[in-house]
Each structure stands twice: as C-alpha cells, then as structure tokens.
Amino acid sequence: MEQPFERRVIVSGIGESQIGRRLHRTPLDLTLEASLAAISDAGLTVADIDGLATYPGSLGMGSEAATGPGTPAVQDALRLNLSWHTATSEGPAQVAAVVSACLAVAAGLARHVLIYRTVTESSGQGDGGRKGLGGDGSAQVEGWLQYLVPFGAHSAANWVAQYAQRHFHEFGTTREQLAQVALTGRRNAALNPSAVYRTPLTIDDYITSRMISTPLCLYDCDVPVDGSLAFVVSHVDVAPDLPKPAVRINAVGTAQRGRPSWDQWSDLVTMAGRDAAAHLWTRTDLRPSDVDVAQLYDGFSFLTLMWLEALGFCGRGESGPFLEGGHRIALDGQLPLNTSGGQLSAGRLHGYLQLHEAVVQLRGDAGARQVAGAEVAVAASGGGPLAGVLLLTK
Amino acid sequence: MTDLPVVVPDVTADVLPFWDGAATDRLVIPRCRDCATFVWYPRAMCPECHSVDVAWVEVSGGGTIYSFTISHRAAGAWADHVPYVIAYVELDEGPRVLTNIVGADLDALRIGDPVTPVFHAAGATKVLRFTPASRAGGG
Numbered sequence: 001m002e003q004p005f006e007r008r009v010i011v012s013g014i015g016e017s018q019i020g021r022r023l024h025r026t027p028l029d030l031t032l033e034a035s036l037a038a039i040s041d042a043g044l045t046v047a048d049i050d051g052l053a054t055y056p057g058s059l060g061m062g063s064e065a066a067t068g069p070g071t072p073a074v075q076d077a078l079r080l081n082l083s084w085h086t087a088t089s090e091g092p093a094q095v096a097a098v099v100s101a102c103l104a105v106a107a108g109l110a111r112h113v114l115i116y117r118t119v120t121e122s123s124g125q126g127d128g129g130r131k132g133l134g135g136d137g138s139a140q141v142e143g144w145l146q147y148l149v150p151f152g153a154h155s156a157a158n159w160v161a162q163y164a165q166r167h168f169h170e171f172g173t174t175r176e177q178l179a180q181v182a183l184t185g186r187r188n189a190a191l192n193p194s195a196v197y198r199t200p201l202t203i204d205d206y207i208t209s210r211m212i213s214t215p216l217c218l219y220d221c222d223v224p225v226d227g228s229l230a231f232v233v234s235h236v237d238v239a240p241d242l243p244k245p246a247v248r249i250n251a252v253g254t255a256q257r258g259r260p261s262w263d264q265w266s267d268l269v270t271m272a273g274r275d276a277a278a279h280l281w282t283r284t285d286l287r288p289s290d291v292d293v294a295q296l297y298d299g300f301s302f303l304t305l306m307w308l309e310a311l312g313f314c315g316r317g318e319s320g321p322f323l324e325g326g327h328r329i330a331l332d333g334q335l336p337l338n339t340s341g342g343q344l345s346a347g348r349l350h351g352y353l354q355l356h357e358a359v360v361q362l363r364g365d366a367g368a369r370q371v372a373g374a375e376v377a378v379a380a381s382g383g384g385p386l387a388g389v390l391l392l393t394k
Numbered sequence: 395m396t397d398l399p400v401v402v403p404d405v406t407a408d409v410l411p412f413w414d415g416a417a418t419d420r421l422v423i424p425r426c427r428d429c430a431t432f433v434w435y436p437r438a439m440c441p442e443c444h445s446v447d448v449a450w451v452e453v454s455g456g457g458t459i460y461s462f463t464i465s466h467r468a469a470g471a472w473a474d475h476v477p478y479v480i481a482y483v484e485l486d487e488g489p490r491v492l493t494n495i496v497g498a499d500l501d502a503l504r505i506g507d508p509v510t511p512v513f514h515a516a517g518a519t520k521v522l523r524f525t526p527a528s529r530a531g532g533g
Contacts, residue, residue, distance in 0.1 A: 150401040150521050151494045152465060152472040153480045161463035162482055169461070169505045211466040213480075263482055263492045264434070268461055 004283045005106035010246040011392070012112070012234040013042025014359050019194050019227030019347055021122045027228075028069045031118045032077055034230035042232040043243040044112055049232070050083040051110030055097040055117055055351070057087020065124020068117060068228065084109040092254035092276060093297075093382025094351025095390055099252050101233050111238075115231045117352035121224035157221055157300065159262040159384060161213040164302040166268040168215060173305070173320035175215055179206040180326040181301035181337070182219040182344050188331065189341025191369035196225055197345045220301040225347030229356045245394065247359045250376075253280025253389040260385045269317065271303070272387035273310035273380060280389050281312070288312040291391075292374040293361045294335050295354035298342040303383035311378060311389070336371045351381030355390065362394045398478060398494055399471035402517035409436045411450040413519040421455040421511055421522060423489065424448045434489035455511035457483040457524065460490055464500055483509055483524050497525040 015037025017030040039046060058070025071085050084104045088096040094117065101113040153159065167173050183203065189195035201219065209218040239246035253276040258265050265271065281287070288311055296307035305319035313335055314322035322328060329337035340346045340357035347353065358377035360366050380389040405413045415422030424433040426440035427447045439446050462481035465472075472478070479495040495503065496512060508527040513520035 150403065150516070151480055151492055151523075152398065152468055152475070152478055153492060154469060154472075155467075157467075158463055158465055158480050162461040162480070165463055166461040166505065211464070211477075213466065214464040216463075263490060268482070 004251060006102050006249040006252050006283070008106045008236050009102040009233050009249050010236050010239055011231055011249065011359050012238065012242055012246060013038040013040070013044065013232035013244075014356055015039070015041055015230040016194060016356065017118075017228040019196065019225055019349070021196055021223075021225060023120070023226040024123050025120075025226065027064050027118045027120050028073055028077060030120070030226065030228040031069055031074055031116050031230070034118070034228035035074065035078065035114055035116055038114065038230035038232050041244065042112070042234065043241070044232065046078050046080065048112050049078075049080055049114045051101060051104055051113030052080060052082055052085040053097040053101040053104075053113055053115045054087050055094050056089030059087075059089070063124060065120045068119060074116065080114075082110075084113070092256065092388030093272075093386040095355065095379070095381045095388040098231070098233065098355065098390065099254055099388060102249060102252065105233055105235050112232055112234045115233065116228055117350055118228035119224070119348060119350055120226040121348060122226045125224060155213070156383075157213045157216055160300040160302055161216045163268050163271070163306070163384075164215050167302070167305070167317070167320075170269055171317035171320060175207065175217075176203065177320035177323045178215070178220065178301055178305065179203055180323040180329065181298060181304045181342070182206060184326050184329050185298065185338050185342040185345040188339050188369055189345035191367070192340050192346055195341040195346035196223060197341070201345075216300060216302065219344065222299050222343035222348040223345070225349065227347060227349055229349050229352040231352075231355065231359075245363055247362045248393045249390060250286060250393045251280050251284035251391040253277055253283070253387075253391075255279035256385065256387065258385065262384045265385060271306045271310070271383055272385050273307050273382065273389070276382075276387035276389045277307070277310040277312065277380075280391055284391055286376060286391060286393075290376050291335065291378050293339060293358070293371045293377045294337050295339070295342075295358045295377065295379045296337060297351060297354060297381045297383060298338055298344050299348065299350070299383055301344060304338070304342075306383065307380045310387075311380065331369060331371060339366065339369050339371060351388075354379040354381060358390070358392050362392055397514070398475055398496065398523070400514055400516040400521055403519065403521065405519060408438065412436055415450075415452065416513055416522055417519045419511075419513045419520070420452050421485075422450050422452050423487075425451045432485075432487050432489050434491070453485060453487045455485070456527070457485040457509055459495065459503070459505050459507045459509060460484040461505055462495060462503060479503065481524070491522070494523045495525065496523050
C-alpha cells in the first residue's frame with residue numbers, strides 16, 4: 001500500500017514570539033517575530049519559503065485580535081515568493097492549516113511552507129472583559145448564532161459546559177477529576193519560561209474559584225494572550241540537511257462524521273474528536289499505548305477529557321477516573337499531558353501551542369519539563385464539532 | 395427571576411411559520427411528509443430522505459432537559475440577569491433545542507426534568523423558553 005501522504009512531510013522549524021498579557025504589539029509584528037524564528041530554526045532563509053498558510057485567515061472569524069493577520073499581509077511584509085498559499089477557517093479545527101500545508105508539500109506544490117497562528121486577544125479584549133463569538137448578545141443575529149445568542153449563550157463556555165454537565169450526569173465525573181487538567185497544566189507551566197501563569201494552583205483554589213458556567217469555573221477556561229507561533233513544514237528529503245532533528249508527521253486525523261453543530265451533535269458526551277481520532281489510528285500502525293506525551297486541546301478543561309476518550313487513552317466515560325489524583329498525567333506518569341502548561345496556564349495559542357510543545361518534546365528541548373525518551377507525541381486541536389489531530393514522531 | 399433579555403429575531407421567509415406559531419404561543423416545526431423526520435434546524439429539504447415535501451406542523455411543546463448550565467457571567471444586557479439557565483431541551487417529538495429554563499429552583503434543577511414551553515415577547519413575535527412542568531399536572 002502506498003504510504004500516507006503525511007510521511008513525506010516533516011516539521012523542520014518552529015518559532016515563537018514574545019507571549020504575554022496585553023503586550024500591545026500588532027498582530028503582524030508578533031507574526032513576523034515568530035516566523036523569522038521558525039525559518040532560522042529550520043536552517044532556511046526567507047527566500048527558501050515557497051508556501052504560506054494560517055488559521056483562520058483575516059476573514060475567518062471576527063476581529064484581527066482573534067484571527068491574526070491574513071496571508072497577504074505576511075507575504076508582503078516578508079516579500080515572499082510563493083508557489084502555494086492558503087488560509088483555512090473551515091476544516092479540521094485549528095490544525096486545518098497544518099494539514100493543508102502537508103498536503104501541499106506532499107503533492108509538490110511547495111517545498112517549505114511557513115505556517116503561523118497569531119492572537120492578540122489579551123490586548124484585544126481591552127478592559128471590558130472577554131466577549132464570546134456572538135458579541136454581547138444585544139445585536140440582531142443570523143445564521144447558526146440565531147439559535148444561540150437569543151438565550152444568552154454567547155460564549156463557548158456555555159456550549160462546552162452543557163457537554164460537561166451531561167458527562168457528569170451519565171458517568172459520575174466530578175469537579176475534582178476535571179480539576180486535574182488545570183492543576184497539572186499549572187504545575188507544568190511552572191517549568192515553562194514562556195507560560196503566562198506560573199504560580200502554584202491548589203485544588204482549594206480551584207474548587208472555591210468563581211463559577212463561569214456550571215460546572216465550569218474560572219480555572220476551566222483558558223487564558224487569552226498575545227502571541228504568535230510559527231512552523232515550517234518541509235519535504236522529508238531535506239531532513240538530513242536540517243540543523244535540528246526532524247520531527248516526522250506520522251499520521252493526521254481529519255474526519256468529521258457527526259452533525260457539524262455544538263447543539264445538534266448526537267449525544268453530547270462525545271465530540272468530533274471521536275471521529276478525527278478514529279481516523280488517525282487508521283493511518284498508522286502506532287497505538288495509543290505508544291504515545292509518550294499528549295498535547296490535548298484545553299481551550300476548556302473539559303475538552304481535554306473528550307480527547308482522552310476519543311484517542312483511546314481511556315474508555316468512553318472513563319476520563320474522570322483516569323484523571324483522578326493526576327498521577328497518570330504527571331510529567332513522570334504514564335501519559336504526560338499538556339507539558340507546556342496548556343492553554344489554561346501557558347496561554348490561548350489556539351491549537352498551535354499543542355503542536356509547538358509536541359515538537360519541543362520530541363526534539364528533547366523541553367528543559368526542566370522534558371519527558372525522558374519522548375519519541376511519539378500527539379497534538380490535538382478543537383472541541384465540539386471541530387477536531388483535527390496530528391501524530392508526530394522523532 | 396426577573397425577565398430575561400430578548401433579542402428580536404431576524405425573521406426570514408424560510409422560517410416564517412416557526413415565528414408565526416411562536417407569536418400565538420404555539421411551537422411549529424417542519425416535518426418530512428415522506429419519512430416523518432422532524433427537521434431541526436428548519437430547512438426546506440429533509441436531511442434524511444432528501445424529500446422536499448416538508449410541512450410545518452404544530453407539536454406539543456413538551457420536553458425534558460437534556461443538559462443545562464447555569465451562566466454566572468455574561469455580557470451586555472445579560473450581565474444583569476446572572477445566574478440564568480441555558481439548556482438543551484429534548485422535545486417529546488425528538489428535536490433538541492437550545493433555550494432558557496425560567497422559573498426554576500436552580501439548586502433543584504436536574505437533567506431529565508420535564509419542562510413545558512413559555513413564550514416571551516420579542517418584537518412582533520416571541521421567543522421559545524421553557525419552565526419546569528408541574529408533575530401534578532400529568533402528561
């Protein structure tokens with residue numbers, strides 16, 4: 001059988017900008033900082049880049065604080081000479097742009113694709129606090145939001161909370177179990193100099209924090225930041241020439257087989273990750289037990305539980321007991337989880353934090369938070385009806 | 395509980411029967427006349443059998459809470475109304491709708507609780523919300 005296309009593609013470079021709260025730098029400025037770092041990390045020059053991709057693109061979803069700059073702005077700022085370019089807002093969640101870039105490289109449309117994800121949601125929200133996709137709920141709405149906003153369900157927190165509540169109801173999952181995602185993230189963030197929240201967090205802090213949307217409390221919601229992450233994906237042929245060890249893309253999972261809707265999904269105790277993960281395992285001989293480190297999307301803590309079950313690290317409904325006490329997901333546990341601190345503590349870099357940390361771990365560059373002998377990593381992005389997942393190897 | 399904010403819906407021709415029904419306190423949703431599937435969200439073609447013979451029918455409005463969340467933080471007009479209940483109600487006929495539960499004891503609210511519809515004025519029409527059913531009332 002012909003090899004999956006993704007085996008012909010590697011991550012050749014990674015870069016990060018300054019990451020923090022209210023940096024008040026422009027999205028383009030941050031993007032260029034991360035991009036030049038990634039290109040240099042790959043041992044390339046700007047002239048080598050012939051492909052460009054981002055998620056979601058400047059027309060993707062709302063303000064530039066949420067979308068980052070579009071590809072035309074980045075192309076122009078770097079004077080890139082491109083054979084291929086895209087911005088993908090509808091696709092297998094945030095990593096849609098990565099999968100598209102891999103397809104382009106495997107198909108020969110480009111040889112070195114620069115991918116970036118930039119957010120300035122910390123500065124962008126100003127002093128008025130966080131707003132959801134539907135604004136503040138006072139404006140007339142159309143499209144799918146018309147079924148959400150009239151009921152004060154403007155925020156993804158409201159949508160995810162009802163999945164969590166249903167999971168609690170069906171399987172007896174508890175807040176103490178859910179808390180382990182946030183507590184483990186914070187412990188790992190203390191070892192990550194780029195993380196924005198590094199002070200210790202206790203179970204008491206968690207349990208007594210203010211509710212946002214039951215059963216989700218403040219620490220179940222990720223932290224808006226300003227920052228940019230960039231990657232270069234290249235044809236596997238260049239692997240021997242790289243200054244750093246190549247990280248291989250073993251498999252992608254992009255399937256979506258349920259109704260593409262938060263509220264019309266069949267059972268509310270699974271998400272689209274179920275389909276993307278099942279798809280991933282059909283494209284590789286590796287199994288869940290082969291994974292050394294897991295970077296699972298945690299825009300809200302409960303989404304991580306959904307990915308644990310989807311990827312087969314535990315059975316349906318068993319993510320609560322799996323997380324109990326946090327031992328299994330600790331840095332020295334059977335499945336070190338969200339080793340950068342995740343979006344809950346390192347910052348909301350929207351699916352790309354997970355990929356970045358997977359590469360850092362597989363390169364052995366994670367310093368104090370390095371998982372010894374990490375050879376296989378999974379990076380999952382998305383929640384609800386959106387899901388995309390990558391399996392990476394050394 | 396004080397009255398929740400309303401957003402006047404953008405009533406378009408394709409979903410006019412739904413809003414006309416709501417204006418007179420009736421829940422009217424599309425149903426396929428070929429395979430009997432209730433079509434939610436409202437669409438002119440049945441997603442199961444692809445028939446375009448879809449008709450608007452009045453349904454009971456009864457349902458049960460499939461899941462819910464108590465929102466403690468909100469923006470704009472909603473900020474003054476926290477905590478309020480957002481819920482998915484599964485209608486007796488099958489479709490699941492996003493809505494609010496009003497008039498409920500927040501500490502006693504449970505998944506599976508039966509609910510009945512209430513209609514709150516919103517411009518020329520009304521929006522569909524639910525309230526806990528009186529168990530003594532039966533059916």
